[in-house]
Amino acid sequence: MSSVLLVAHHERAEAGTLARTAAEWLRGNGHQVWMLDADAQALGLDDLSAARDPAEADLVVTLGGDGTMLRAVQLLHGVAVPVIGVNVGMLGYLTEVEPDALGHSLERWFAGPAAGHWQIDERMLLDLMLSRSDGTSVGRWTALNEGVIEKLESGHTVRLQVSIDDAPFTSYAADGLILSTPTGSTAYSLSARGPVLSPRMRAVLLTPVSPHQLFDRSLVLDPTEAIEVELLGHRAATLSVDGQPAATLAEGDKVSVVPSQQVARFVRFGERRFHQILKAKFGLTDR
Numbered sequence: 001m002s003s004v005l006l007v008a009h010h011e012r013a014e015a016g017t018l019a020r021t022a023a024e025w026l027r028g029n030g031h032q033v034w035m036l037d038a039d040a041q042a043l044g045l046d047d048l049s050a051a052r053d054p055a056e057a058d059l060v061v062t063l064g065g066d067g068t069m070l071r072a073v074q075l076l077h078g079v080a081v082p083v084i085g086v087n088v089g090m091l092g093y094l095t096e097v098e099p100d101a102l103g104h105s106l107e108r109w110f111a112g113p114a115a116g117h118w119q120i121d122e123r124m125l126l127d128l129m130l131s132r133s134d135g136t137s138v139g140r141w142t143a144l145n146e147g148v149i150e151k152l153e154s155g156h157t158v159r160l161q162v163s164i165d166d167a168p169f170t171s172y173a174a175d176g177l178i179l180s181t182p183t184g185s186t187a188y189s190l191s192a193r194g195p196v197l198s199p200r201m202r203a204v205l206l207t208p209v210s211p212h213q214l215f216d217r218s219l220v221l222d223p224t225e226a227i228e229v230e231l232l233g234h235r236a237a238t239l240s241v242d243g244q245p246a247a248t249l250a251e252g253d254k255v256s257v258v259p260s261q262q263v264a265r266f267v268r269f270g271e272r273r274f275h276q277i278l279k280a281k282f283g284l285t286d287r
Helices: 013-026 037-042 066-076 101-112 273-280
Strands: 003-008 030-036 059-064 082-088 119-131 137-143 145-153 158-164 167-174 175-178 204-209 220-221 227-232 236-239 244-249 256-269
Touching: 003 013, 003 037, 003 066, 013 030, 013 059, 013 101, 030 037, 030 220, 059 066, 059 227, 066 082, 119 145, 119 175, 119 236, 119 244, 137 145, 137 236, 145 158, 145 256, 158 175, 167 175, 167 204, 175 227
Parallel strands: 003 030, 003 059, 059 082, 082 256
Antiparallel strands: 119 137, 119 256, 145 175, 145 236, 158 167, 158 227, 175 204, 204 220, 227 256, 236 244
């Protein structure tokens, strides 16, 4: 018997219908199934609500889009629980299963990885640590896509000093800086004209947002190259992690970025070629 956590989009009715379908299949096959209280209440599935730690799950099934998968990874806090993503919405980079294949995918998962039933796609995560100007540690967060340091006030830039391997690199006058994984290279970094990286890579991508200077290029760094970003000047900034607010920064505060020792683990049921997903996402033609 396995314990399965369902993580669902709150505003898509189809997610609630699929959650009920998944729960009936799982219970009918002798497995435990549950949802976080907030998800269950939002979708009117109170009978599935349970006050349990997501890390206790043997499997997580997400019902939504890429944002729902990001939320599931955040809930796991780096614990290596496999995640099956069911696509409820537009074509995403992370979701694997279409809604009509949900039952078949669960059958394949519980049949095991032998004979090509499924495989695990491991994705690099980033750990971000914030410390105050006096050296006091504030918090630590893990990102699948990116950590973003951005201006707090509209109409102004912030100054951000970047050091690599304890050596000053340069300071940016910009709307912000994006520190992303290869998975996150197709998210906010892409909209800031950063390069697209294969998710098979291990790298840290640093992309400035609307920089007010001649050097406006992204940097692709090896994971062993330690990155530190210090806020200069009196203008405050914010730190967000995978699109969620994390903290406010004042002058002298520093964000350190290192690859996490953990990885996100996504279940794949067939050959999934990143460049073909990219091609479909952007409507690229063969010629």
